[in-house]
Amino acid sequence: MQATERTIPLRHPDAFYIDGHWMPAPHSDTFEVLDCSTERVAAHVARADAEIAARAIDAARRAFDRGPWPRMTPGERSVYLEKIAQRLEEANDAFARGWSIESGILQRIAKPRIGQFLGAAFRQYAAMAETYPFVEPRRSATGHQAYAVKEPAGVVLAIVPWNGPAALLAYKVAPALLAGCTVVVKPSPEAPTSAYLFAQICDEIGLLPGVVNVLTADRDVSETMVRNPAVDKITFTGSTSAGRSISEAAAGRIARVTLELGDKSAALVLDDYDIDAAAQALGQPYFSYLTGQVCHSLTRIIVPRAKHDTMVEALSAAARAMVPGDPFDDGTTVGPLATARQRDTVERYVAKGIAEGATLAAGGARPRHLSRGFFFEPTVFGNVDNRAAIAQEEIFGPVLSVIAADSEAHAIELANDSIFGLNAVVFTSDAGRALNVARRLRTGSVGHNASRTDFSIGFGGFKQSGIGREGGVEGLNAFVESKTIVLDQPLA
Incomplete structure (x- = not known):
């Protein structure tokens, strides 16, 4: 170089x-x-x-x-x-x-x-x-x-x-x-x-x-x-x-x-949508784009309880497949965090997640092979309580939380149970169902089957x-x- x-x-x-x-x-x-x-x-x-x-x-x-x-x-x-x-x-x-x-x-x-x-x-x-x-x-x-x-x-x-x-x-x-x-x-x-x-x-x-x-x-x-x-x-x-x-x-x-x-944007995966397809949209793209340092990142993954473990496994596989390194290297798939202070913040939240009883399924540490740079492994938590710190507070780093819901109504309730309301996504094969759920979410943007924020139309949030x-x-x-x-x- x-x-x-x-x-x-x-x-x-x-x-x-x-x-x-x-x-x-x-x-x-x-x-x-x-x-x-x-x-x-x-x-x-x-x-x-x-x-x-x-x-x-x-x-x-x-x-x-x-x-x-x-x-x-x-x-x-x-x-x-x-x-x-x-x-x-x-x-x-x-x-x-x-x-x-x-x-x-x-x-x-x-x-x-x-x-x-x-x-x-x-x-x-x-x-x-x-x-x-x-x-x-x-x-x-x-x-x-x-x-x-x-x-x-x-x-x-x-x-x-x-x-x-x-x-x-x-x-x-x-x-x-x-x-x-x-x-x-x-x-x-x-x-x-x-x-x-x-x-x-x-x-x-x-x-x-x-x-x-x-x-x-x-x-x-x-x-x-x-x-x-x-x-x-x-x-x-x-x-x-x-x-x-x-x-x-x-x-x-x-x-x-x-x-x-800030935000704790929610991705609602409804019961008719393929988990692997949702994981492909939520995993690698999230970790790759600015290492999760984005206000509207989809960090709360809300899934039917019966599909919770499958989603955790799919996202963990995506996290483990990421290649951290120099952002100018074509072989790199996830770059560093911007500052040492931000990396320290991410580390503190990972420790909080573990202390609060969530399951650390992937990542959670600095990459051992990188001695310089503000790198942190792509991280996935399962069995996350929606009231836990990692689900309620903005981390601004490569950390995903998977949260189980008992029904569509419960998923909407969990998504709205936040002081924030910037972005959300609804994964479903039914566009009409997506529109109906989107209208019930207290967020400034809602995408269907992908994050679809659009500054050409308008961008901003509800609540805090x-x-x-x-x-x-x-x-x-x-x-x-x-x-x-x-x-x-x-x-x-």
């Missing part, structure tokens, strides 16, 4: 992108970006303090209050989105490489996924410039000429997580820009390179100063940004605990929030899985305010 394959092409890692230019860091504090499969330092990026964060927010505030961006037509703004989309597509491999280095996703999965989400998000929202009802003529109750207008929400703080940084950045920033908002992007210190690559593109295409600003900061600085009264809207993807803190801080000043948070939606028309609604204008007389 060539050394260049592990290089992330950052031009200004020692600077922040603020007000349309790269501002050198006034100090030498940096974040180390680790290659999670080797534990070597892959890059350094500048660490922002509260003063730098305030400058970025001030730049976005000026660009919104005084600049032309919010006053452009949606069509004029869409031209910039199209330019960004083209450059994102050209930089596909750089984004994919950074994703594998920082988060552990297999490179052969990362490349097409980046292509599927990044440019597509900006093109989808660029097209909405012609279809979204930014201004609708209405007739008021008194018979006057009226208009229902959608105007930009204002300055947006976009807090991006480490597990899918590029795609989640795109589905936050693209609709915000089309709406006419200005944005401060705050990536995770563990995975900041996608945001830096994105800032390079904004700089290259000549995006107006202050419209997009990018910096990396720790949680304490992020909290000052959330509380900054110059920020009108916060859009956050991450843990439910962090989302609660953001929601509480935003509530104090009635700031708008979109929160995409979040507030609001990302993607599609609802994702644009999140960045506009509705205004009613009623005229005393018709326009000339």
